[in-house]
Amino acid sequence: MNSANVVLLSLLLFCHQTCSASRDTIAANESLSDGSLVISRGGRFALGFFSPGSSSYRYLGIWYHGIQERSVVWVANRNDPITGTSGILTGHGYCCLHLYSNSSSKLPLWSANVSAGSNGTCVAQLLDSGNLVLREGKSKMTTVWQSFDYPSDTLLPGMRVGLSRRTGLSSFLTSWRSEDDPGTGNFSYKIKPSASSQLFMNHGINSYWRAPPWPWQRWEGNHELYNDSFVDNEDGIFVSIDLVDSSVLVRVVVDPSGTLMLMTHDESDGRWRVYYTTPKQKCDFYGSCGPNSKCDPSISFPFECTCLPGYEPKYPRKWHLKDGSGGCVRKRSESSSFCGDGDGFVRVAKVKLPDTSAAIWMDLGTRKLTCEGECRRNCLCSAYATIATDEKGIGCLIWYGALMDTVYSQPRDYDLYVRVDALELADYLKESSGFLELKMKLHFSIIIPSIISAWLVIFLSVYLWLKKRKKSRAKNRQIRNIFHRPSDDSNYLDDSLASKDTKRSTIYPELPFFSLNTIHEATDSFSLANKLGQGGFGLVYKGKLPNGQEVAVKRLSKNSNEGMEQFKNEVFLIAKLQHRNLVKLYGCCIEQDEQILIYEYLPHNSLDSLLFVDESVRSVLEWGKRFNIIVGIARGILYLHQDSRFRIVHRDLKPSNILLDAELNPKISDFGMARILKGDQMERKTTRIGGTYGYMSPEYALFGRFSVKSDVFSFGVMLLETVTGKKMNEFSLEDPSLSLIGHVWELWRADRISEVADSSLSLSRRDLNEALRCIQIGLLCVEDIAAHRPDMLAVILMLNSEATPVPSPKQPAFVCSRPKVLLTKEPTYSCRFKSEISTGPVEILILCSEDIQDNCGRSCGA
Known part of the structure; x- marks a missing residue:
């Protein structure tokens, strides 16, 4: 080189x-x-x-x-x-x-x-x-x-929002116009100097949200992550945040909609988590109830707004219609008693103090006067609050004029004292001691009959309560016997699998029993805000146990005739089943006429909540995830049919009973309709047909005969729904097919099966071939004769191995179509399906006139 x-x-x-x-x-x-x-x-x-x-x-x-x-x-x-x-x-x-x-x-x-x-x-x-x-x-x-x-729209640790008294520079946050445009938006977050400086979110020139006054009431949020500080000295007025742990990423952002968000970075998945947002509810918005009022988010009836003591609605009609924007005005405003002998102050407890823009700070120092005395000296004083701080010692915040944006806030420990006239103060004192005073003045001729009547009501109430309690205990004892005595019900247990010792012992000693108080605390007393959904025999709520474990709480409806049997069935079956694709039962609660099941909580809810929605949401289920869901369901059903202690037929498989965990892994739930096949038994018959039309096999829907092949049929319908994104019972097109199965079958016969896949999917050539293979397997599962359907082991082999051949499907069940030749002069629709009875296969034809064609479609499609 x-x-x-x-x-x-x-x-x-x-x-x-x-x-x-x-x-x-x-x-x-x-x-x-x-x-x-x-x-x-x-x-x-x-x-x-x-x-x-x-x-x-x-x-x-x-x-x-x-x-x-x-x-x-x-x-x-x-x-x-x-x-x-x-x-x-x-x-x-x-x-x-x-x-x-x-x-x-x-x-x-x-x-x-x-x-x-x-x-x-x-x-x-x-x-x-x-x-x-x-x-x-x-x-x-x-x-x-x-x-x-x-700053732009973000406050970082060490950054200050405020006003410099030396340079006059004002530092504040402003939102972006949109996610695509970082230009100066409509919302600004800045400090407003006053007697007690406050942080405001402004929408243009209007106040949108207000933080509690500093430095006596602090920001809300997660103070384990950061410390917020307030500085008011000769240099200026500033607010900033400092990290407790410098390794944690924390930022405060004003988004384009005006929401203030405290966010932390989660290293586990690389995403930002929102820890705190505001405003969230009506009382968070500035002046939502107008001046001289108090907004209480805990009150929903008649509504959140109430006038402060001594005030009444300015516009009573609007107030009655739940419009409190006009606020409140003084009662008897023409009276001179407001600033004279007899006036006083009424305490309003635990509030976010009103906007301090119309207030002054008064340091009591060595003065002998109290805050009340200072306010009473000036007729324009409308309210005061006594404040004790490390920075300023003991003093008073005194308001003049309207009291704006007063909000009840339970964690706050400041009381507001509102000035009222002599008449209002007298009414307030009378209300405070009125009951005792009235009781002392009542005549004995009224008191004695009232006492006797009251005791009679008490005795009657106690009698009815004891009777109800006795009945409830008897019922609960009967229910508990389900778990502590041997069962001879062949619907649930296979006697050939249980020894005499097992029958004499408790059936489920490992199943935890939760107290009703624990369930009430976990679900916030079955709050509607925690409602997850509604099943055939009750509601399901989200809850959190004392150890922090999130659970799903299934509450049996007291009006359900079949609920008790389904409750027993769920406990008997699912408590003994352990599989990654079956939902896990944590325990149950039987107390005070309540029958409750506690399951693991699955954050993505059910399959139908993601599959049968608009295309933008459905696109979350890309093909790889859908295929994993299909295989997971198949493995769970195979466990029930072959690998569990009992051979179990679920009888109600449908997308709403397939729950998804955080990684979108499927778990089969709701075993209220499930039944066990004993020994070598391959099929059972029942006169009580239960399940969901559209997912029931023809031999079960028509003749009450069910077997593992009934679940195979239901799986086939779900497989077709998962690939197509269409719902079986709500499918309709302007082609001859009136059901999803019929539509897929017609396209299969016309060699146009590639048109079936969900339009929201972006399929590669390999994915498309896999989807078409799934469609072919689904058609095999929904064949009209049960013996022609594959078992779940064969289904899993066909799904997981391209080397395993997939037979060509035959005519499926429940194929509905319009006849090409009208059978009568009037427009007529027909519905044909095949089934198998003891004498052999038969074909059934339903004729429907045009005015009941929807019912015809449902009868056939279901």
């Missing part, structure tokens, strides 16, 4: 090392072009050019570096986007940063506003706090400009 090549190789290596090493500074006369990054020394933040969302415009910004989800925390040219990738950030010798749309541009789109007194050279540096600073001097330690003084 000659010397020229050695020099060239050395230059290339030096260039590679220089270019690959990340930098955290931009020196004077250096620049940053689109495609390059400045990365903070610790690697936490990056400075560079980006395009938000689906926008093609380019912006200079700072974002978290090295995490999966890009999170922009600051934007320089938020209102002046760059077209194309020609943007360039340049450092100048006189402590300036200029952003140009291209290298030949003379006018900068954005500049760092450095004071005119700076005439030295500066270095721009990106710190690990996310702060971009300009530093001058020989040691480059004097900060002359920083991005933290000019």
Whole structure:
């Protein structure tokens, strides 16, 4: 190798090392072009050019570096986007940063506003706090400009929101216009100096939300993650947050809709989690009940707004219609007794104090007067609150004029004392002691009969209660005997599998019994907010046990005739079944006429809640996940049919009984209709046909005969629904087929089966072949003769192995169609399906006139 090549190789290596090493500074006369990054020394933040969302415009910004989800925390040219990738950030010798749309541009789109007194050279540096600073001097330690003084929509730890008394600079957050446009939005989050400084969210020039007054009432949120601080001194008024653990990523964001969100980064999945948001409910919005009122979120009837003591609705008609925006006005406003002898104050407990813009702070110090005395001295004083703080000692907040945005807040410990006139104070005192006073003045001739009547009511109530309790205990004893005595019901247990010792012992000693109090605490007394859904014999609620375990609570309806049998069936069967594709039973509760089952909680609810919705939601179930769900259901059914202690026929398999966990793994639930086949028994017959039309096999729906092949039929219907995204009982098209099975069968016969797959799926060639194979297996499962359907072991082999041949399907059951030749003069529809009875296969024809064609379709399709 000659010397020229050695020099060239050395230059290339030096260039590679220089270019690959990340930098955290931009020196004077250096620049940053689109495609390059400045990365903070610790690697936490990056400075560079980006395009938000689906926008093609380019912006200079700072974002978290090295995490999966890009999170922009600051934007320089938020209102002046760059077209194309020609943007360039340049450092100048006189402590300036200029952003140009291209290298030949003379006018900068954005500049760092450095004071005119700076005439030295500066270095721009990106710190690990996310702060971009300009530093001058020989040691480059004097900060002359920083991005933290000019926030965008994000508050980072160490950043301050507030007002500088030295420079007059106001630092506040403003929302983006949208996810695709970081321009200045309609919402701003800033501090408002007053007697007790407050943080406001403004919508334009209007107040939208208000934080509790500082420093006596603090922010809400998770204080295990951060500490919030308030500073009010000669330098200015500032609010900031500091991390308790510097390894945790925390940020506060104002989103384009005006919601303030406290977010933390979850390292387990690389996503941001929302820990706290506001505003969330009506009382969070500023002045939602108007002036001189109190908003109480715990009151729903008649509605959240109530007038403060001494006030009445300004517009009674609107108030009656639950419109409290007009607020309240003083009663007897013409009376002179408001500021005179006899006036006083009524306590309003535990509130977020009203807007302090119309209040003053008064330090009592060594004064002998109290807060009440200070307020009473001025006729314009409308309310006061006594405050004790470390910063200002003991003092008073005194309001003059209207009291705006008073909100009941249970965690708060401040009381507001509202000034009322003599008449109102007298009424208040009378109400406080009225009952005792009335009782003392009643004549004995009224009291004695009342006492006797009251005792009679008490005795009658106790008698009825004891009678009801006795009946309830007898019923609960009967129910508990289900779990503590041997069972001879062949519907549930196979006697051939149980020894005499087993029958004499308790059947389920390992099944936990929960107290009703525990269930009430877990579900917030069966709150509708925790309702997950409704089954055939009751409601299902989300709950959280004292150990933090999330559960699903299934509550038996007291009006259900078949509920008791289904309750017993669920416990007998599912308590003894253990499989990853079956829902897990944690225990039950039998107390006070309540029969409750406690299951594991599955966050994605049921399969139908994701499958039978609009295309945007359904697209979450991409083909790989759908195929895993199909295989998981098949494995669960195979366990019931072959691998469990009993051979179990579920009898009610449908998408609403397939629950999905956090990873979208399926779990079969609701065993209320399940039955056991004893020994070598292959089929049973019942006169009580239960289940869901559309998923019941023809031999079961028509003749009450069920077997493992009944579940195979139901699985086949679910398989077709999962691939097509169409619901069996609600399917309709303008082609001859009136059911999903008939539609798929017609396309199979016409060699157009590729048209069946869900339009929301993006299928590769391999995925399409797999989907078509599933359709063929589904048609095999819904054949009209039970013996022709494959068992679940064969289904799993066909699903998991491309080498396993899949037979061609025969005519399925429940194929409905319009006849090509009208049978009568009037428009007529027909429904044909085949079935098998003891004498052999038969074909049934249903004729329907046009006015009942919907019922015909349901009869056949179901």
